[in-house]
Amino acid sequence: MIYCVGHSIISPLGEGTEANIEAVKAGRSGLKHYTERFADVEPFCASLFDTPQEFVPLCIKSVKMAMDNSSINNDQTVFILSTAKGDHLDLYTPAQQIAASFGNRNQPIVVSNACTSGVSAQITAMRLLQSGMYQHAVVVGCDLQSRFIVSGFQAFKALSNEPCTPFDPNRKGLNLGEAAATIIYSRQQNGQQPYWTLKAGSIHNDANHISAPSRTGEGAYLCLKDVLNGVQPEEIALIGVHGTGTLYNDDMERIALQRAGLADIPMSILKPYFGHTMGAAGVLETIICAEMAFRSTLSNGKTRIIKILSGFGGVNAAIRIER
Amino acid sequence: MYKVQKEIEITPTSVILNGQPIATTETGDKMLVELYRRYAGDYPKFFKMDTLCRLGFIAAEIVLREPDCQQPTAVIMANRSASIKNDTDYLATISEGNYYPSPALFVYTLPNIVTGEIAIRHHLQGETSFYILESPKQLEQLVNCQLSIVNYPLPTVLAGWCECSKPDEFYVKMRIIYGTTD
Numbered sequence: 001m002i003y004c005v006g007h008s009i010i011s012p013l014g015e016g017t018e019a020n021i022e023a024v025k026a027g028r029s030g031l032k033h034y035t036e037r038f039a040d041v042e043p044f045c046a047s048l049f050d051t052p053q054e055f056v057p058l059c060i061k062s063v064k065m066a067m068d069n070s071s072i073n074n075d076q077t078v079f080i081l082s083t084a085k086g087d088h089l090d091l092y093t094p095a096q097q098i099a100a101s102f103g104n105r106n107q108p109i110v111v112s113n114a115c116t117s118g119v120s121a122q123i124t125a126m127r128l129l130q131s132g133m134y135q136h137a138v139v140v141g142c143d144l145q146s147r148f149i150v151s152g153f154q155a156f157k158a159l160s161n162e163p164c165t166p167f168d169p170n171r172k173g174l175n176l177g178e179a180a181a182t183i184i185y186s187r188q189q190n191g192q193q194p195y196w197t198l199k200a201g202s203i204h205n206d207a208n209h210i211s212a213p214s215r216t217g218e219g220a221y222l223c224l225k226d227v228l229n230g231v232q233p234e235e236i237a238l239i240g241v242h243g244t245g246t247l248y249n250d251d252m253e254r255i256a257l258q259r260a261g262l263a264d265i266p267m268s269i270l271k272p273y274f275g276h277t278m279g280a281a282g283v284l285e286t287i288i289c290a291e292m293a294f295r296s297t298l299s300n301g302k303t304r305i306i307k308i309l310s311g312f313g314g315v316n317a318a319i320r321i322e323r
Numbered sequence: 324m325y326k327v328q329k330e331i332e333i334t335p336t337s338v339i340l341n342g343q344p345i346a347t348t349e350t351g352d353k354m355l356v357e358l359y360r361r362y363a364g365d366y367p368k369f370f371k372m373d374t375l376c377r378l379g380f381i382a383a384e385i386v387l388r389e390p391d392c393q394q395p396t397a398v399i400m401a402n403r404s405a406s407i408k409n410d411t412d413y414l415a416t417i418s419e420g421n422y423y424p425s426p427a428l429f430v431y432t433l434p435n436i437v438t439g440e441i442a443i444r445h446h447l448q449g450e451t452s453f454y455i456l457e458s459p460k461q462l463e464q465l466v467n468c469q470l471s472i473v474n475y476p477l478p479t480v481l482a483g484w485c486e487c488s489k490p491d492e493f494y495v496k497m498r499i500i501y502g503t504t505d
Binding site: 039040084085086089091092095107109110111112113114120124127128130131133147148151152153154155156157202203204205206207208209210211218219222311312313314315 | 398403404405407410413414417419422424425426429430432433434435436438439440442443445446447448449450451452453454455456457461464465468469471472
């Protein structure tokens with residue numbers, strides 16, 4: 001178990017966790033239509049910053065905001081970056097630049113586990129802290145959209161050119177998004193009032209297809225089973241699903257949730273607000289799900305949530321968070 | 324405690340399995356095809372893979388075929404340059420004046436696809452993780468950290484540093500590491 005002692009979100013919906021929660025509560029969406037943002041690509045719908053951002057400064061800003069509320073010792077801190085395409089396809093140099101900007105001398109870690117990276121990164125943090133290798137982990141997730149990514153998803157016919165409608169029978173595909181989000185985890189409370197605790201994490205492969213999810217939700221089901229680990233499904237207040245809005249992903253998740261006995265638990269689906277923010281998704285969606293569930297009276301006093309993601313390469317990852 | 328059960332290292336000019344060199348006639352990318360024909364041969368999907376995946380696939384193929392090799396419960400791999408070689412190949416399909424993005428190339432613009440290819444081939448539904456790190460030593464530390472916090476069941480990890488940043492330039496070192504109560 002590790003403690004969340006700080007977090008932040010910067011997205012087209014606002015700067016800071018509170019601004020983003022307020023935007024979601026008000027039903028605001030960052031999704032817009034774009035026709036000329038990137039050369040050659042077909043018109044698309046996405047949640048992009050009005051002013052194009054630079055990767056490293058955006059990550060640094062997000063980490064600074066998250067650190068505001070916490071005090072952590074640099075020598076015992078590891079930076080973990082979750083990203084799909086990093087800074088113009090470079091993944092490791094930006095991680096070094098982010099850590100260095102805080103005077104941190106430990107070798108950073110980049111998690112590149114496709115769309116599950118933001119949850120995988122939190123599981124990596126849990127292991128590094130539990131083993132005693134570090135006392136604190138700064139998990140920052142970020143991706144910025146580009147001609148490279150949009151053209152690829154279009155070639156894959158995975159994008160909807162309308163705002164996505166996850167779990168709708170007529171869903172047409174996903175929308176991409178941009179964001180940076182940070183969670184700071186500590187091994188001990190150190191007198192701080194933690195936001196929540198990360199209790200369990202699990203990663204499983206479908207062993208089925210590199211670009212299509214398992215028809216039986218194999219890996220996702222195994223992840224859900226692992227993170228429940230003795231907790232009854234009815235004790236879960238909320239499940240933050242991946243909910244991309246593609247035909248196959250949502251179907252796969254429905255099957256996995258049914259197999260794990262979680263079909264009746266309320267779901268949180270955030271892609272219609274933020275789009276699919278790739279490396280940021282697991283971090284951003286964990287923060288929003290946890291904060292909204294734990295503040296809401298709708299949770300009926302339940303103090304546990306699950307966040308799950310799936311990605312290319314057949315990989316699935318889930319975590320259990322408790323207040 | 325943990326032990327290295329098997330180890331393979333492949334460079335463009337050499338293949339070393341458990342400390343013993345394996346003779347090949349080809350070098351570079353062609354050598355990977357030669358190894359495929361010798362050790363697998365029944366998996367045409369190999370030819371759809373990018374070099375990074377071919378490299379990891381072949382290393383896993385050879386090491387997991389070793390007699391008494393333990394079935395991995397986790398596949399943990401890493402490199403320094405992510406999928407940069409295939410990213411460059413994909414970029415060529417969307418260059419100005421020649422825009423025809425290839426979905427077949429795009430799917431390989433994520434380095435963790437190699438862990439997925441290995442999982443599919445060997446029916447491994449355990450963990451698959453891919454990291455971008457400074458050095459193979461850092462991967463070793465991560466794997467040791469992961470092994471140190473699990474008591475039961477004792478895991479068996481297929482751990483691999485798998486790097487390919489340019490055509491005919493690659494390096495893989497893959498190990499089977501298992502927990503033992505000895």
